[in-house]
Amino acid sequence: MDLLPQTLSGAAATSSSSASQVREEEDDHNQYQQHTDFRHPEVETHEIGTSYGANLSPFDEVSTIIRDDTWSCIIVLLTFWFFVSMTLILGVYGSSSLELGPNSSILLQPNPIFVQSVKVEEVNISSPGPVLYGFYNTPPLDTETTWSETHTVSVPADSHQEWIYFLNGGSQISISYSVYSSVFLIIAQGKEGLAQWLEEPTYPNTTLSWNLIQGSGMIEQDISKSSSYYVSVGNLNTEDVEVQLNFTMNALLYNTSAAYYKCSFKDASCSLKILFPNGNAAVLTSPGPEQDIPNANQYVKLSYGPRWASYIVGIGGMTVLMLVAFNFLNKFRCTNEDGIRAQQEDFRSERAPLLSYKDEDQSSWGSLYDSASNDEGDLEDFLAAGSLEGKSVRDGESNNTRRLCAICFDAPRDCFFLPCGHCVACFDCATRIAEAAATCPICRRNIKKVRKIFTV
Structure with a gap:
């Protein structure tokens, strides 16, 4: 009779212990499930990002990058062409004022691609005035004329007197002088040459x-060279000097007999259209010196009408060329990236790890208890070794490297991985491994948790 209650109590104890073990397993499983649920969104996010990157073609990414570069280069190109156009319209073919000396013969032959018309306006109206001629081709420079001028001037102290002439290549200037004091007599090409001489009158190489x-x-x-030439007398003395000069000009002029257009500035301005695409030429002439006119120089304003169609077509053509060039670069770049990607894949396959990463299959779920049961003896030995090791460290004895962390070789092995149960590192190193690689360094199994071992 006593045996039956003892049997029942033993069975109840066994049942309670089994129930408590089941509850502990359920608690561990619930904690494990909570841990898994906590890390699961990161895994899902990573997988979604990976699948998204896999759905995007590398060619699409490269095309997007190059498309942005193309638009940037097109904007830079349009800005560059805008500044080039403004330089041509306002600089090279901008309006300018000309001072015409006697018997001037100036050839105007602008580029027909950028210039549509030539307009000349007379600033000081005089009679006789300048004349604008139009030619289909460049007229010959074969008309020779000679004239003489006599000038008797009193040049003030620290001052100068100048005369301007427009002479074509092949002309000649002869100047005879008579002066009783030392003065400078120079012939300068253009306003720049005259300005350089005025800055350094005693320097001979500026004119x-x-x-x-x-x-x-x-x-x-x-x-x-055909250009404007200044004949000037400079007086650096402290008193006025009287100078007598006689100019003899032997000039070459353009032959205007074959002109199809002639304008004598009856309305104070003349305009000539420039033919496209061959172009044409214009010649601006001035009358010879008159004895009854004290100042024979005449002033005109020269301006060019831009051919806007050329600038618009130029912008379109350069844009098309840029797009074609970038299309070619796209294909070339994509081809190179395919070759590099193939090389990287080959290299990645050669450097594949010896132990592959284990997937989270159903076999990993129960490995915690299997590992714990199989390695229970080893774990007890490890705990005993840890306690001995703590004593030896406290006593100043040497450490056993087999019981130290395999990562830092400094702290003792005080944790193990779940679900594999391997104990090879300290808690700090194991935490870093779990956060970085999330795989056990021994079996390459995914790490779910890091459990710390406490010794008493």
């Missing part, structure tokens, strides 16, 4: 002809 004259003599100068 076409530089002469320090006194008494009587003659100076001759050949003209090799």
Whole structure:
């Protein structure tokens, strides 16, 4: 009779212990499930990002990048072309004022691609005035004319007197002078040459002809380039100097007999259309010196009408060329990236790990208890070794490297991984491994948890 209650109590104890073990397993499983649920969104996010990156084609990414670069380059190109257009319209073919000396013969032959018309306006209306001629081709420079001018001037102290002439290449200037004091007589090409001489009157290399004259003599100068030339006398003395000069000009003029257009500025302005695409030429002439006119120089304003169609077509053409160039670069770049990607895949396959990463299959769910049951003896030995190790450290004895962390070799092994149960690292190193790789360094199984071992 006593045996039956004892049997029942033993069975009840066994049942209660089994129930408590089941509850502990359920608690561990619930904690494990909570841990899994906590990490699951990150895994899902990573998988979604991976699938999204897999759905995007590398060609689409490259095309998007190059498309942005293309628009940036097109904007830069349009800005560059805008500044080029403004430079041509306002700089090279901008309006300018011309001072015409006697018997001037100026050839105007602008580029027909960028210029549509030439307009000349007379600033100081005089009679006779300048004349604008139009030609289908460049007229010959074969008309020769010679005239002489006599000037007797009193040049003030620290001052100068100048005369301007427009001479074509092949002309010649002869100047005879008579002066009783030392003065400078120069022939300068353009306003720039005259301005350089005015800055340094005693420096001889800034002008076409530089002469320090006194008494009587003659100076001759050949003209090799069609331009405006200034003949000037400079007085650096402290008193006025009277100078007598005689100019003899042997000039070459353009032949205007074959002109199809002639305008004598009856309405104070003349305009000539530039033919496209071959173009044409214009010649602006001025009358010879008149004895009854004290100042024979005349002033005109020269302006060019832009051909806007050329600028618009130029913008379109450069844009098309840029797009074609970027299309070619797209294909070339994609081809190179395919080759590089293939090489990287080959290299990645060669560097594949010896132990592959284990997926989270159903076999991993119960491995915690299997590992714990199989390695229970080893775990007890480890705990005993840990306690001994703590004592040896406290006593100042040498450490056993087999019981230290396999990562840092500094702290003892005080944790193990779940679900595999391997104990190879300290808690800090194991936490870093779980956060970084999330795989056990021994079996390459995914780490679910890191459990710390407490010794008493």
